[in-house]
Amino acid sequence: MNVILNLRKFVLVLVVFAIIVTPYSSPSFGIQKMIWPQDPFTIIAYEYRSFSGGSFWSFKKPTPMLSYEKGKLTFYEFEIVEDETGKHYSPVLDEYGSPVKVDPADKDIVKKAEKIITSRRLFGKLDGPQGRIALGMFSQEDDNYYKWKYCIFGKDINRSQYISGTDKIYPVGSISYLDEDYNFEVQAYHGHAYQVERREALNPEYYDRYEIPGLAMFGEASYINRQSGAGYLWLSAKDPKVVINTVEYAYTDFALVLSESNTPFIDLQFLSDVLFAPMTGDGETYTIQRLCNIKTTEVELVKLTLTKDSKKALIDGKEVELSEPPFMTDTGLFVPLIDVCKLLKANCHYRTTDNSALVARFFAPMNE
Known part of the structure; x- marks a missing residue:
């Protein structure tokens, strides 16, 4: 009997200990409690x-x-x-x-x-x-x-x-x-x-942008509801799942990874699919095109050409320099997230607080 009681006490201690030390489990749909506080x-x-x-x-x-x-x-x-x-x-x-x-x-x-x-x-x-x-x-x-x-x-x-x-x-x-x-x-x-x-x-x-103080004033959030069905792409360097227009998708491969310098890189083929931006490539050079509706009456075709292991890129035929060169993996070409989104006129937010990224699939004025 004493052995059973002691065993029960031991199990109870383990359960309590597990409750105390179990780390926060992030909720679904791209809403994560941050590990790190904001920048000072x-x-x-x-x-x-x-x-x-x-x-x-x-x-x-x-x-x-x-x-x-x-x-x-x-x-x-x-x-x-x-x-x-x-x-x-x-x-x-x-x-x-x-x-x-x-x-x-x-x-x-x-x-x-x-x-x-x-x-x-x-x-x-x-x-x-x-x-x-x-x-x-x-x-x-x-x-x-x-x-x-x-x-x-x-x-x-x-x-x-x-x-x-x-x-x-x-x-x-x-x-x-x-x-x-x-x-x-x-x-x-x-x-x-x-x-x-x-x-x-x-x-x-x-979120209702009028219920979070400042949300209606910042970035492109006020444009979300103007184009039904576009929404955001949410993805993380800590979790292979992604969220597109509030729908969660489970993947085994990461679409977002960090370089040695902690720069976020995204799978170009994945970004092409999410932004409805056709892509072609030959294993060395890749071209992605996006039709951007900048204003109600204006449409602009953006053409971006990227080369594996090269910081040089072409945007509508004009040479620009990326922060880091694209690199190839077994799953495809990975490109610097922030650079490429800016060139494709897709507003992008990368949060070092939880290593997550938001990419606006809808059209809005570009954030500076």
Whole structure:
């Protein structure tokens, strides 16, 4: 009997241990929880506006408002001062003249974050590898109405504020992040410091673009529904399955692989099939053609010629250089994903956060 009881305890321990250590299982249809946080960035305050309104004034010295690194948000202290420009927010400096950080455990951190993100009294620029990001704050108007207030930060100052709905309910004061490659993160405040509540590399096909703060403003997502049945191609360097127009397909061979320098490469024949772009080749040189409907009344034929092991390519007869040369495998020719999609006028997003890629099969203005 003791042996049986001990065996049961051992099995129970194994089950509990398995539950604890089993890694996150990614859901289907190209919606994956990311392993890595976003790239680091800082929002630098360049301008302020007094509480009486009117003109925008420049800080004598730009100062950080908010920074993000390794999944952690850091806010900076601002206080109300009064001078010839009126009452306004000004950075709090220590005895050495350095900006003072807000204590993550500060009980007023939500109010201080709101001051920085949505007060519209401080205006800043993005310092980071991202082109633009949308930062939002979750709010509640009444018992049944929740919304995001968000601002867009880029290399230039944007003084506008936007509002979106939400696909989920979060604690009031939660902060959202979205970049132009559709990396999305929500950090929530549950009474002690901000913590990651959600982190995904989004496939916009699964979301109402007016319920993710910033989604309606970035990239080609707003064009998805204009051409029924086109949708996105989603694929990953970690999983051979692919998703085309929200339909999942299981493959044994990877259509997306990474080079030694971690550059994403895609099987050219596969890309040809997905984009309805005919391809011909002789084992050395391959030509792919795509008929692009750039505007309602304009159609353009794009012809791209690629050569195995050569960085030189021809686009409509004009020589261009690829970031890396195509290479041959047992399954076919693999080409640099981002380069080739750009040349074929197919908007493409590669996310290092989870090694997934989105390729727009529908036509839309090209992202820069």
